[in-house]
Amino acid sequence: MSASIVLKDVSKSFRKKEVLHHVNLSVEPGQIYGLIGPSGSGKTTMVKIIVGMDRPTKGDVQVLDTKVPNLNLLQKIGYMAQADALYTDLTGEENLAFFASLFKLKKNVQKERIAYAANLVNLTSDLKKKVQDYSGGMKRRLSLAVALIQDPQVLVLDEPTVGIDPELRLSIWAEIQRLKLTGKTILITTHVMDEAEKCDYLAMVRDGEIITSGSPQELKKQYGIATLEEVFLKAGGGKK
Numbered sequence: 001m002s003a004s005i006v007l008k009d010v011s012k013s014f015r016k017k018e019v020l021h022h023v024n025l026s027v028e029p030g031q032i033y034g035l036i037g038p039s040g041s042g043k044t045t046m047v048k049i050i051v052g053m054d055r056p057t058k059g060d061v062q063v064l065d066t067k068v069p070n071l072n073l074l075q076k077i078g079y080m081a082q083a084d085a086l087y088t089d090l091t092g093e094e095n096l097a098f099f100a101s102l103f104k105l106k107k108n109v110q111k112e113r114i115a116y117a118a119n120l121v122n123l124t125s126d127l128k129k130k131v132q133d134y135s136g137g138m139k140r141r142l143s144l145a146v147a148l149i150q151d152p153q154v155l156v157l158d159e160p161t162v163g164i165d166p167e168l169r170l171s172i173w174a175e176i177q178r179l180k181l182t183g184k185t186i187l188i189t190t191h192v193m194d195e196a197e198k199c200d201y202l203a204m205v206r207d208g209e210i211i212t213s214g215s216p217q218e219l220k221k222q223y224g225i226a227t228l229e230e231v232f233l234k235a236g237g238g239k240k
C-alpha cells in the first residue's frame, strides 16, 4: 500500500526567510507519526502545508495519492489546529452539527457521529452550553471532536493535548491508538516526550529540518541513550 502522506523536498519561505528546508517525509497508513521539536522549529508550517492551508515554496505534497491542495481531500483529512476555530456564541452541539453539515452527513449518521465525538472528549454533558462558557481545555476537546466528526481517513493533530488534564489525555491517546488499529493515519505534533514515546515513528524537527527520524526504540538505540529527550539534545548537536 502506498504512503498516506508524502512530502518530497519541501521548502517554505515567508517573505525572504526560509523556515523549512528540503523536508522529506512519508507516513504509512495505520501509523501514528509524531513531529517533535521546539517552538518555532517549523512543525505547524509542515502541518499547514499537509492539510493544504499553506503552499510550499518548493517541493511536492501528496495525501492519499492526491496532490495537495484538493477540495476532495477536505472530507478525508481531520485537522485540529493549534488555535481553536469554533463559533463561541453557539453551543458545543451546534458547533459539531455545523461541521458535520459541511460534510453532508445524513441526519442519523450526523447524530451518531456527534454522540461519538462528544463522548470521546468527555463533553456529552456540556453539549448544550455555549462555547463562550467553556474553559480552554474544553475548547481544545471540542476542537478534537470537530476534527473527528466526518470519520476522516487521515488525522492531523497540532498539539492536541495542550491544556488537557492527564486523565483525559490518556483516554484521548487510547482512542488515537484505537483509530490507528482501524487503519487511520495519524500525524501529531507535540512537545511532550511521553507522548512522543507513544508514536510509531518520530521525526525530530529543528530549525526547519528533520534532524533525525525513526521509531522511539530505534532512535534510543541509535544514539545509545535511554530517553527521547536525550536523543533530541544529542541529535541537535548543541544547535540553538
Ligand SMILES: Nc1ncnc2c1ncn2[C@@H]1O[C@H](COP(=O)(O)OP(=O)(O)OP(=O)(O)O)[C@@H](O)[C@H]1O
Binding pocket: 014, 019, 037, 038, 039, 040, 041, 042, 043, 044, 045, 046, 082
Ligand atoms: N505566516 C508567517 N509569516 C512569517 N513567518 C512565519 C509565519 N508562520 C510561521 N512563521 C515562522 O516560521 C517558523 C516556524 O514556525 P512554526 O509555527 O511552524 O513552528 P512550530 O514548530 O510549529 O512552533 P510551535 O511549537 O510554537 O507551534 C518560525 O520562525 C515562525 O516565526
